[in-house]
Amino acid sequence: MGLQLEKAVGKARKFEKKGELDAAADVYSQLLGQFPQNRRVAAALQSLLQRIGDPPVAKLQTLEAAYNRNDHALVIDAATALAASFPRSFTLFNILGAAQLALRDAPGAEASFRRALAIHPQNLDAMSNLGVALKVQGRVAEALQCYTAAAQLSPDNGNIKFNLANLLRQSARREEALAVYHELARARPSDAEPRFLMAATLQELGRGAEAVEEAGKALAIDPSQDRARALLLHQLGHFCDFDAARPHLEGIEALGIEGSPVEPFALLALDDCPARGLERSHAWARRFPTAPALPRTTRRDGPIRIGYFSADFHNHATIYLISRVFEHHDRNAFEINLYSFGGKEGGAITARLAQTSTRYRDVHRLSDAEIAKLAREDGLDIAVDLKGYTKNARPEIFASRAAPVQINYLGFPGTMGAPFIDYLVADPVLIPDSHQAHYSEKIVYLPHSYQPTDDSRIVPADPSSRSDHGLPNDGFVFAAFNATYKIQPRDFAIWMRLLSAVEGSVLWLFRSNGPAEANLKKAAVAHGIDPARLVFAPALPHLLHLARHRHADLFLDTFACNAHTTASDALWAGLPLVTRIGEQFAARVAASVLTAAGLPELVTQSDEAYEALALALARDPGRLGALRHKLVSTRAGAPLFDSRAYTRDLEAAYRAVHRRWLDGEAPAVVRIDGAAAG
Known part of the structure; x- marks a missing residue:
């Protein structure tokens, strides 16, 4: 086999010397079909294809410079024009696809990466980038195929393995993700990131003690791994291990503010300071690329369309609170849409919610961008995020703009610090006027408590002693x-x-x-x-x-x-x-x-x-x-x-924020005086 390989490589080189570059490329392509992991042949083919198909280096460098300064529209225009003259440049189509992806044109990016792969079927960049484009479109199985194929072609490529493991984890295939993270940790003993990701995955699997161990290993490698420290503190909090947590609390005031962002929820029980909470949420929110605000539309007749988004439309504390609100909503004035991305459908609670809504959508298999697009197609006026930054939250739905007005409500007890969230539902006790500066959202003040309750619950007689x-x-x-x-x-x-x-x-x-x-x-x-x-x-x-x-x-x-x-x-x-x-x-x-x-x-x-x-x-x-x-x-x-009166007050708030948007006014503090309840 080795002699046959060397003989074929020699044949390809002879074609190159004679200037028959297409013939040489055909030989290398055939060899890669037989020996897909031969990096020498892959490198030779890639170099040859670049010589055959690429524009002048200076033009590619100009495109890369524009991409690096985030001038993605310019990249798309210039690369599209160049592609007419250089249709065999996989490099060009890779750059074009990356720019399209940056501008949230995932289908266009997919087409560009497929063009690149048609030219060079084993180009790792195109294969990995195609996985990203498919993932953004919610086509997780296809994305996993791309990442898996890329990892097989380049087993030592850590970036590809990270992509594969992260997508496995997001697909709830956590044990498989854990195995890949473990491989990365062994291969990169001086890198704290695989250990942190192992800790995060173990925590999601309910294996808290192992999560603490791996987070500790991450911090031993890199004491500045702030997300590992936040995870460690939060998990030790679940264990009430005050002694183990104590040494990690030093300097907690700067955690998530100086250095890397951390999950804001992890520190809520440890640092009662709304100013620092805002800084942490601001830092965390910058991780989510924000789509432009939606254009204003003309007024239309009919009910205001409200969309509630949650992973918890099942046996969960949030639903115990809000289910009665859904039942009391005025169906003549409001159209209620529920978007469930938890994947836990079924049971009496889900059936009850489905009966009390205009539309109930199970969207857990869709990507964030697809859910936002679906919500826009449903014509939502207001999107209500019931998760914020709590477990299983999906803030990128709102970063992708699910509705013209977006509200942080009930699930996360704090500010999201995000430019894509307009309002936060609260009350005068929760957020006094003097505290408003600590919240990025404009406050919607309900007259009593921000918190709804289910006043239909009948506490059973308890014969126990x-x-x-x-x-x-x-x-x-x-x-x-x-x-x-x-x-x-x-x-x-x-x-x-x-x-x-x-x-x-x-x-x-x-x-x-x-x-x-x-x-x-x-x-x-x-x-x-x-x-x-x-x-x-x-x-x-x-x-x-x-x-x-x-x-x-x-x-x-x-x-x-x-x-x-x-x-x-x-x-x-x-x-x-x-x-x-x-x-x-x-x-x-x-x-x-x-x-x-x-x-x-x-x-x-x-x-x-x-x-x-x-x-x-x-x-x-x-x-x-x-x-x-x-x-x-x-x-x-x-x-x-009084669930009915509470719902009337909440509806008055929805009317007020919707009216401001229709009138072309920016979000502002809204105060409901309770008259709606009367």
């Missing part, structure tokens, strides 16, 4: 059902002092994971508290979880990132809640909810006041009983639990 839940029959029960990543040493220390001060009391926590349970018990011992006084509640179906709240006496909130759905759940179940209001959106949610529930007296302004109020209520059954009676007796009239 306290002892059935591992609780003392007579002792005081403090409940703290927040997610474990929200629990910080500062909050926990106060809780332990309360247990110490209230004899026989226990702390009832939500059971999340084994490491968190072990670490919280360890932390309790460090505070001099018997770990048996920490009781962990297993997961239950939603209504049964609400029912067991009756066994608790007082809910204790976390600080930097408050209870959100958990707060309104507790109040709906009749359980009073004490909070300490902070600075950022996430640290003021429980105050907003309590105010709208008619219990502003349970909002405190300092750690000391929080601790004092919780202790006073635990020691004064009469006072606590009066609060519980007030909560239950006034619940029917409280704004927090």
Whole structure:
């Protein structure tokens, strides 16, 4: 075989010497068909094709310079003109395709890359770029074929393997992605990126301990790998591993602001500073190329078309909050479109949502650009992002412009810092006027709480006893059902002092994971508290979880990132809640909810006041009983639990922002006074 190969190569070289370049290229092409991984033959063919088909080097350099300064329209015009004279230049079609891709013309880019591959079937740049163009169009299977073929042709090409692994991960083929990242980590031991991507994939797979290990390896290679540090801190937060997190907290104020951007959500529970939150979100938003604003259209008759976008149209906290809004929307005035990109369709909740919407679309197999295009074809007036920067978010849908007006609502408790998001739904407690500068969006102020609730839920009778839940029959029960990543040493220390001060009391926590349970018990011992006084509640179906709240006496909130759905759940179940209001959106949610529930007296302004109020209520059954009676007796009239009135206020906000757009006015602060509810 080796002799045959060398003989054929010699034949090709003879053709070259005689100036018969096409014949030489044919021989090299045939050889590559037989020996696709022979880099010597591939390089010889590529060099020869460039000699045959490329324009003068100076012209190619001019195109590359224009591309590098982002003058993509000029590149397209010039390359298209050159292609008429140099139709066999795969280099030219590669440059043309790259410029088309930069201007979001994925079909045009695909055609250009296919032209390049028709000339040089094994050109790695064209093959890899074609994968990108196909991926952008949502044709994931074809894109994976391109990346796989390119990786086979060039097994040592790290960039191609990164593309392959990233697309496998985005396609939920995480175990396969993990294997490719592992290959990259072995091949590039001094590169932290493969280790970080392994950590991120392991976290998505629910393998948190391994994610922590890989993030640690990434930081050992490169201590400035900020995304690995943010991931590590967030995962250690889920584990309540205060000791392991402590050394990584130094200088956290600069994390995601100086250096590389990091996921804003990862630091919400660690840094209660809205100014820094805005900087982090600004930095993160710059990762998403933003399409131009949509042109204004003439006024049309008929309902305003609203599109809600989420990965969580299933058994999820956000849907427990908003499902009643969908049911109360005025069908004569609003057309409700739901776009589900979570891939978790099915069940009673999905069926309920489909019945309450004008149109329900399962779009999880479409690309971000395709979803945005579909939304524009549906004629949306307003696109509502229910995810923001939370898990499984897809902000590039909105960067691609799904609608003329785009709103950040409910899912992400903070600013997105993005030029493609116009408004943020809030209330005067969440964002006082003095805080508006910390939010890139214009604020839509609802009159009560920003948070909707489902006032149709019937909490079932619960025949269980306290002892059935591992609780003392007579002792005081403090409940703290927040997610474990929200629990910080500062909050926990106060809780332990309360247990110490209230004899026989226990702390009832939500059971999340084994490491968190072990670490919280360890932390309790460090505070001099018997770990048996920490009781962990297993997961239950939603209504049964609400029912067991009756066994608790007082809910204790976390600080930097408050209870959100958990707060309104507790109040709906009749359980009073004490909070300490902070600075950022996430640290003021429980105050907003309590105010709208008619219990502003349970909002405190300092750690000391929080601790004092919780202790006073635990020691004064009469006072606590009066609060519980007030909560239950006034619940029917409280704004927090009036879903119909809430929906009318939200609709008034939609009308206001839509009217501004129709009138050619820029987004501005909108205040709804509640008159719509009347």
